[in-house]
Amino acid sequence: MPDGSSTVRLPGEHSPYWIHYPLDIRQQLRLLAQRGERVLLWFGPNESIVSSVLEVGADGQLLLDIGPDRRTNDRLLQLSELWLTGFMDGVEIQAPIGPLRPATHAGLPAFACPAPQRLHRLQRREFHRMPIPAGHKIRCTLPTPDQPPRTVAVELLDISLGGLCLVDPGIPGLVLHNGVTVPQCNIVLEGLGSFTVDLEVRHVESHPSRSGQVRHRVGCRFVQLPAGAQHLVQRCITQLELDRRALSA
Structure with missing residues (x-):
């Protein structure tokens, strides 16, 4: 009825x-x-x-x-x-x-x-963060302030429609503090495509490892993510979730 x-x-x-x-x-x-x-x-x-x-x-x-x-x-x-x-x-x-x-x-x-x-x-949350497992080929490169400019690859920890979390690579001159905007960052989602977007640093957390080294997790927001890039990120999140469920089945 x-x-x-x-x-x-x-x-x-x-x-x-x-x-x-x-x-x-x-x-x-x-x-x-x-x-x-x-x-x-x-x-x-x-x-x-x-x-x-x-x-x-x-x-x-x-x-x-x-x-x-x-x-x-x-x-x-x-x-x-x-x-x-x-x-x-x-x-x-x-x-x-x-x-x-x-x-x-x-x-x-x-x-x-x-x-x-x-x-x-x-998602119930506005932007659901999907962890990126080790070995998954999702790549991010940031521009450095060097002259001539170059790019550096960073480790990604999670991704969402709102942004991503990365590990600070510790490159001299590359400042990743709250409020800093890093322009022209390249995101490659293997098998789906790539896009370029500005990243705004929203928070930084320090995590000491067992070896005594400190890793800095940097939470970033996508600045004006284009509609085409939104669809790529949504597809990436869907695939990550399906892969996770397949492993746990």
């Missing part, structure tokens, strides 16, 4: 949390199916049915559980678009889907439709 206890809130077109790449979208939907997470299919601002993702085919076909009320199910089949919403590990997922058509799954009635062309994945 329709669930009128809550209201769907649609994300804006310019939200940086939209995922547009078909492979990434299918991976997110397959995780919902593997975990048996319940989702809602919205057919109005306050009208929805409880469903679940049953299967995501290699051809992109999406199979969904039907509701218990036949008249409501028939109503959904008449619509050109619905909204699928759900949560996984505290992350809100929303996607426009449809039109639906009748299908079967394991001999039982189901809905079928093409996989959505976009999916909105919003």
